[in-house]
Amino acid sequence: MDLLNLDDQLTPEQRMVRDTAQGFVREHVLPGVGDWFEEGTFPASSLAPVLGSLGMLGMHLSGYGCAGLDAVSYGVACRELEAGDSGLRSFVSVQGSLAMFPIWRYGSEEQKAEWLPRMASGEAIGCFGLTEPDHGSDPSGMRTHAKQDVSGDWLLNGSKMWITNGSIADVAIVWAQTDSGVRGFVVPTSTPGFSAPEIHRKLSLRASVTSSLYFDDVRLPASAVLPGVTGLKGPLSCLSEARFGILWGVVGAGRACLEAAIDYAKTRVQFGKPIGGFQLTQEKLAWMAVSLGQAGLTALHLGRLKDAGELSPRQVSFGKLANVRAALDIARQARSILGANGVTLEYPVIRHMNNLESVLTYEGTQEIHTLVLGEALTGLPAYR
Template structure:
């Protein structure tokens, strides 16, 4: 088992901007990652297996739906606390953070804001503890960045509806107990439905052969004349507003999470550069190595400040979806660049499982794509500042 020596970089004393509660929550998750995730994650990644035994710990820590009110089993925490939790989880591994993000932002969140009181009381407490796990069905084989073109649909059949279609690239799908699925009714209007494992015609085949997020469970959702009770339809929203609202919540968590991966790569590269001796001295003493390390800490610091400010705006109810898109895209780009530069500092050792860098680098290729691609987020910012829609 590997020893986790991570020390968090904080070049501009960003911790001074955090409340004592934030620091305590971050420390609790960081310690759990060091004890439970870091020692095993490389082996699980190599085997392409999700460590399901971690689910209980994630629930106990409150990483599932931390901003959901306590009355429904959540933590009742603010958005900065949520961001810090995601940062620490992704510092351990993007796949672990993805599992928590999906559960909280894409399953519990839509049930909380769009669900009936009966739905909230029935599902949210079990989802908060991890007793029940969920997934989010939006992306389809032919419709990723254009969810409005989805083909998954349902028809009225009395006291239930008949759901048909397929979703793909779904985190948590292979083991999820429920799926929050977005589908069109007979009039072409999008609704959210809670589909439960065991419903006849509902299957979740696992996606194999991934080079990224290997320690995460990914699969498809297939619906063949699935009978879904009408009481499982989310009553509080119609149209694309539903899934897009959820995606904004998830993107916020990714903005924090990706910087956790960047911090881990930087920390590993810095330590290695100080210890690795070539030409009679540590490679940290060479100009090109210092250039890489200095640029890494600069970009991490800028992203930390951006994320903190976004968290403040989110707590005040002022954060826009466009601002969240900017932060998500920025963090992913920063993290991917840092991972590549960190790998170069480690040379050949950087591609081995002895260090976390190559695993983070591969994971970040997925993180840059899901919940809105890098290019789509640029266009969201472009639309926001020009008022002109480049999507059509």
């Protein structure tokens, strides 16, 4: 599928990461992911320790048991994991970029020592609480709040929604309004007053745990607050880390759909020959391959910028906007080539297509990233 030979640009270490992630997906994910999707389950308890032993959790962070690999390696791993399923890549992204990263970047030494080694090994699972039922794209309106009492403890109240890993997490990174601005809190999910019911009846990201979070006078010690950041720049920086994984990951989902479409087109016979021998089918496949190559180029370029310390949030928005749209278009075209077979779980296409509908929306909707680029081009914000 790599008509541009992009993987020839990878270092030996990056190719080793690719091969390791591919092997994990082939052995531990592909045999069961169709059933997980159909049943609405995700076997985190069996997958997390294996991912941890392979160094896939928080792999782009250094110290505390983390692998300390470069950004392109992290991106390549996300690509291969999402070729398995977007829910798998979401699990890894949330663990490493949304739960571990804020502790690593903004946490106290005690918070880092307590949580990061366990999270890197897969022993402890984390989630990230920012989105609320009434405040998704505009987190500045969040209603979840925390207030210190005379003892110095914090009392946390409010709710979050659409939280990946929420009901299986051991720790939640929760963002809340305080008298001094938005602050992040490290919240053990065993704390009284914390609850995380799972959201059911999803038709997308079914092989992924999605939950609501509720905080009813959750009492936290003063040491629970992340000391290194105040304001929305904290959670937004975490989202930028996760979006980087997304813009790589969706290349894997798109590739899986293209591979399925090519295999099917070479074996499905109509009018006396394989449908891959008809010009209309070849045109679809050619444009799918072009879109996939362009998305891969974008991901590789942005990965190199990140490794050089030169990647900006607007460039991440460019990659998330362009690559998710490309992957979704590829999935839809692949579904049309497979015809009625394309809507069954015998093939991966409808699963990836449904998943990508969620990826298009989460961690910054298509519309928000469009406005980020519009502001970058004009200098005029148009969010309100």
